[in-house]
Amino acid sequence: MTLKEIIEILDATVITPLGDEELNMDIRSACSADLMSAVLYYHTPNSLLITGLTQAHVIRTAEIAGIKTIVFVLGKKPDIYSIELAEEKKISLLSTSLCMYTASGRLFQAGLPGCLYK
Amino acid sequence: MPINIDKEIEGSFQIIGGNFVNAGEASTQLKLLLSKLGVDEEIIRRTAIATFEAEMNVIIYAAAGRMHYHITQQGISIKVDDMGPGIEDIGLAMQEGYSTAPDWVREMGWGAGMGLPNMKKNSDIFKIDSVVGEGTTIEMFINFP
Numbered sequence: 001m002t003l004k005e006i007i008e009i010l011d012a013t014v015i016t017p018l019g020d021e022e023l024n025m026d027i028r029s030a031c032s033a034d035l036m037s038a039v040l041y042y043h044t045p046n047s048l049l050i051t052g053l054t055q056a057h058v059i060r061t062a063e064i065a066g067i068k069t070i071v072f073v074l075g076k077k078p079d080i081y082s083i084e085l086a087e088e089k090k091i092s093l094l095s096t097s098l099c100m101y102t103a104s105g106r107l108f109q110a111g112l113p114g115c116l117y118k
Numbered sequence: 119m120p121i122n123i124d125k126e127i128e129g130s131f132q133i134i135g136g137n138f139v140n141a142g143e144a145s146t147q148l149k150l151l152l153s154k155l156g157v158d159e160e161i162i163r164r165t166a167i168a169t170f171e172a173e174m175n176v177i178i179y180a181a182a183g184r185m186h187y188h189i190t191q192q193g194i195s196i197k198v199d200d201m202g203p204g205i206e207d208i209g210l211a212m213q214e215g216y217s218t219a220p221d222w223v224r225e226m227g228w229g230a231g232m233g234l235p236n237m238k239k240n241s242d243i244f245k246i247d248s249v250v251g252e253g254t255t256i257e258m259f260i261n262f263p
Contacts, residue, residue, distance in 0.1 A: 036174075037232035040167045041239070045159075053227045057174075060142030061227075064149070064166045081139075 001027050001112045003069060006048065007094060009106050012071060015083060015093035022092050027069060029115035032104045036061045043067060044115040050103055054078035056085055063089045073100045123155055123191060130186040133176040135202070138226065141177050144185050145170040155189070158263055164240040165194055165260050171233040172198040172256055178223050179203060180253065193242070193261040204250035212238070212246075 004023040007014065030048040033039050036058065039049060045066040051058060052073050059082050062070055068091055072078065075097040078086075086093050096103050108114070131144035149166040157165075169185065176183035180202030188195045205211045211218075212234050219229025238244040243259040 034227055035230040035232070036227040037171065037230040037236055040171065041232050041236050045163065051227075055138070055226060057138055057141045058227065060146065061170070064142060064145055064163075064170045066163055 001107075001110065003027060003092065005110070006069075006071070006107065006112075009110050010071060010094070010096040010098060010103055012094040012096040015072075015077060015095055016087050016091070018092055022069075025068065025092075027112065030104065030107055030112050031067075031115045032100050034100075039067075040065055042116050047115040048107075048112070050100055050107075052076060052100060054082060056082045058082070059085045059089060059091060062091050068092060069094065071096055071103060073098060073103050123189065126188065126190045127151075127155075128186070128188040130184055133173055133180075133183040133185060133198075133200075135177055135179070135181045135183070135200075137177055141174060142170055144173050148185075148187055152189075152194070161260060161262060165196070168237045168240040168258050168260070169196055169198075171236045172196070172258075174228055175233050175254075176200045176202070178219060178228055183253075191262070193259055196258045196260075197255065199255040200253045202253050204252055205246075205248040205254055206250055208246055208248060 003025045027048050029044050031043050032050040034052050039061055043065045049062055049067045049070045054072055054076050070093050072095045077095050145166050152162045180200035183200030186197045210216050214235045215231040217229045217231035223229040241258040242261045245257040248254040
């Protein structure tokens with residue numbers, strides 16, 4: 001699923017500037033979590049992170065895990081420091097007014113699987 | 119593919135307890151170094167996750183700590199020692215989901231009780247030693263393929 005499709009499905013606002021390369025990025029799985037260790041434990045590379053936390057260490061977690069896109073739920077937006085950090089690390093940030101359950105459900109219904117594996 | 123380094127590389131990072139703003143900086147720098155050396159992506163990912171979890175533990179629980187790394191043709195060894203409260207029951211702390219983190223740490227997205235299991239999962243060799251009231255030392259080794 002491309003990032004462009006994800007933006008449409010979640011009716012998401014784009015926080016960091018996105019070019020064609022980012023919009024056409026192929027995302028194959030998603031992970032919904034507010035616990036960063038769970039993200040580090042269960043993620044797969046190039047997955048999408050759906051979270052309600054906006055602090056800078058969420059961006060760091062994504063970078064460490066090789067996650068290229070983060071969607072913040074409930075209309076949340078990170079502070080300017082986190083946005084700049086994301087831009088520096090080439091991580092795309094989106095925000096949706098949907099709650100985590102609905103955002104995850106919509107993407108799953110559209111064919112994006114979860115990233116859980118052990 | 120084995121990496122090609124002329125000589126062994128070692129260095130260390132100081133980690134300050136409670137400094138959440140720079141949390142992950144040491145692991146990010148180490149990740150960058152491994153990337154420049156041409157280390158396999160999967161090895162870099164495992165190393166970064168293991169060191170990030172160790173770094174977060176120092177930030178969450180300790181006053182200060184140090185992460186030392188040593189890179190050879192065979193792999194990377196990492197030693198993280200801290201001036202923290204120590205762990206009373208290491209066996210319990212190694213169980214997935216067990217955590218002594220306070221609520222404010224959980225609200226920040228940490229303290230899920232996955233940190234130590236995550237370090238062990240991503241290392242080829244994992245050792246932990248802790249003395250209550252003195253601190254904790256974690257040693258990890260990750261083989262290069």
